[in-house]
Amino acid sequence: MINVTKTFLPPQKEYNAILKRAWDKNWITNRGFLVQELETSLKKYLGVKHIIATTNGTLPLQIAIKALKLKGEIITTPFSYVASTAAIVWEGCTPVFVDIHPDYLTIDETKIEAAITSKTSAILATHVFGNPCNVEVIEAIAKKHHLKVIYDAAHCFGVTYKGKSIFAYGDVSTCSFHATKLFHTGEGGAMFANDEVLQQQLFYSHNFGHKSQVSFQGLGINAKMSELQAAMGLAVLPYLDNILAERKKVVDFYNANLDFSKIKTLKIRENTDWNYSYYPVIFESEKQLLKAKMALNAQDIYPRRYFYPSLNTINYAKGQTMPISESIASSILSLPLYVGLAKNELDLICSLINRSLC
Numbered sequence: 001m002i003n004v005t006k007t008f009l010p011p012q013k014e015y016n017a018i019l020k021r022a023w024d025k026n027w028i029t030n031r032g033f034l035v036q037e038l039e040t041s042l043k044k045y046l047g048v049k050h051i052i053a054t055t056n057g058t059l060p061l062q063i064a065i066k067a068l069k070l071k072g073e074i075i076t077t078p079f080s081y082v083a084s085t086a087a088i089v090w091e092g093c094t095p096v097f098v099d100i101h102p103d104y105l106t107i108d109e110t111k112i113e114a115a116i117t118s119k120t121s122a123i124l125a126t127h128v129f130g131n132p133c134n135v136e137v138i139e140a141i142a143k144k145h146h147l148k149v150i151y152d153a154a155h156c157f158g159v160t161y162k163g164k165s166i167f168a169y170g171d172v173s174t175c176s177f178h179a180t181k182l183f184h185t186g187e188g189g190a191m192f193a194n195d196e197v198l199q200q201q202l203f204y205s206h207n208f209g210h211k212s213q214v215s216f217q218g219l220g221i222n223a224k225m226s227e228l229q230a231a232m233g234l235a236v237l238p239y240l241d242n243i244l245a246e247r248k249k250v251v252d253f254y255n256a257n258l259d260f261s262k263i264k265t266l267k268i269r270e271n272t273d274w275n276y277s278y279y280p281v282i283f284e285s286e287k288q289l290l291k292a293k294m295a296l297n298a299q300d301i302y303p304r305r306y307f308y309p310s311l312n313t314i315n316y317a318k319g320q321t322m323p324i325s326e327s328i329a330s331s332i333l334s335l336p337l338y339v340g341l342a343k344n345e346l347d348l349i350c351s352l353i354n355r356s357l358c
């Protein structure tokens with residue numbers, strides 16, 4: 001069976017050796033040595049000033065909305081994983097959708113201003129598939145209208161834009177370290193802020209608001225990463241360069257062997273050092289997509305419909321119609337992309353798709 005992804009597992013011996021350190025100290029959570037070591041290593045690897053490791057990539061979105069005291073309407077993208085919209089609704093705010101760019105698949109920054117009302121408090125956009133939003137224009141709009149900016153950068157591990165970590169943009173950026181993501185801790189995630197005061201508040205908020213054992217800095221929740229999660233991250237981290245190189249090979253193979261006369265793939269924004277996190281293919285129609293998917297499924301190959309449906313069509317979101325996002329969502333398929341995909345498997349995937357196109 002070939003799935004859209006396959007979790008990269010480090011040699012078990014190496015994971016156990018790191019776990020042993022938690023056993024030796026008899027300490028498995030509450031920001032132990034391993035979480036702190038992972039944060040230090042990630043700061044260095046990513047080139048960021050601050051990082052807060054968290055238990056998943058969804059709570060950071062909710063914590064960011066709370067910490068920034070957002071109310072009313074939040075402008076967001078309809079083309080993302082459901083967590084982006086769910087976090088907004090969960091925090092009692094209203095998602096206001098703005099359609100996406102047909103090539104970059106990120107929120108169309110030229111349509112944002114028309115969606116701003118007196119109730120708008122922020123923009124929450126996704127760097128979907130690790131492809132950066134137009135961060136400069138979004139920053140200028142946010143400044144002009146006094147809005148906060150949160151980036152769901154769940155897919156962005158290792159991505160740089162204009163030579164700088166993509167996590168350094170926006171008031172807050174979040175990442176996911178879920179097992180399906182490029183770098184993972186099983187379940188896990190992180191949040192990033194540049195402003196020192198905000199960074200402190202995010203930190204308190206992810207640990208019940210604890211300032212000390214007996215005093216609290218605002219409302220908090222539990223989003224702490226455990227030592228068991230951090231151990232996985234520390235075991236995966238040494239393999240990252242290899243993971244990226246192997247994934248690049250798969251992407252290069254698809255680029256060279258798929259028939260792009262009837263399909264297209266993601267256009268990466270200029271000045272981006274991308275991370276080969278996903279390989280989405282956009283078909284001419286949903287019918288074409290289903291035909292290709294069926295041919296692949298018949299050979300035990302399971303691509304995924306990332307991301308379907310368009311989030312403005314979810315019943316609790318009550319969004320307006322978003323023609324581009326709805327059309328893309330219904331015709332986009334993410335192909336298998338992971339370390340260890342063999343050439344004969346890639347050959348098979350490409351020929352099944354190419355043959356399905358006629």
Ligand SMILES: *Cc1c(COP(=O)(O)O)cnc(C)c1O
Pocket residue numbers: 056057058059080081083084126152154155175176177178187188189
């Ligand atoms: C995976 C993902 C999340 C959620 O991350 P978890 O770690 O699974 O909570 C949020 N947003 C996007 C775009 C994602 O792909």
